[in-house]
Amino acid sequence: MCYYELVPHVHDIGMGDFIREYHLDGTINEKNYLGNYSDRERIITLPIIPSIEIGRNHTIPDLFKAGGGISPRFVISKRLKELLEKYEANKKIQFFPIKIVQQKSSFKDYFVTNFFGNDDSWIDFEKSEFIEQIITKEGNRFIRLTFKTENIEKRYRNLSEFLERADDLYNNDNKLFAKRVFISSSCSEDVLILDSCVSLNMIISDELKRTIEKQGFFGIEFKPLEISDKEWYGPNGLRKQFYK
Secondary structure, X not given: OOEXXXXXXXXXXXXXXXXXXXXXXXXXXXXXXXXXXXXXXOOOOOOXXXXXXXXXXXXXXXXXXXXXXXXXXXXXXXXXXXXXXXXXXXXXXXXXXXXXXXXXXXXXXXXXXXXXOOOHHHEOOOOOEEEEEXXXXXOOOOOOOEEEEEEEEEOOOOXXXXXXXXXXXXXXXXEEEEEEOOEOOXXXXXXXXXXXXXXXXXXXXXXXXXXXXXXXXXXXXXXXXXXXXXHHHOOOOHHHHOXX
């Protein structure tokens, strides 16, 4: 089964910024403010959520990044939420109502996400490829200090080995990126939340992708998980074949 990252499509339609402003009754210092919760744990009580003002003339998509003080969450339409729930996304994602404002209109049929599941154990490490970015310093008190960056392609045997190596790299000011990720052939989940190995995001099955496409949702792209960012988003990337 193929898997895809669910990616908001950026449209250059409308006047000014897409997200114009955030409106909050209270302050961000309040304990229950959504931005004070980690987007990696279940929230027990209803959080305080700011409303989002969208710039005039922008079409409000079914999926967009919440941004601001409630990042890295997503905002999704009620229709998309209901579809994701049919595919049991509520087992790993919470959906909280959020008010969307645009000029003199307000919309209450949108929801902000909170991820609390983690499906990294479904990654097929024997096939997946990663890049270790090693930064070395050269120089001394007589020679000007320079930095050299080396990207090394690596594979790991399992999640434990990956996490151990990731900790070692970050503790030494180096980095670790996913190049291409494969999901185990034994996985039957339609919605996955990947965190440790991929930027925190929703990953969906090929079946769910086809359903979303058939139902005509607006503002959504699908990036194949098995294709690297460079191959997809690069100057001559594959994305151009599917999205403008």
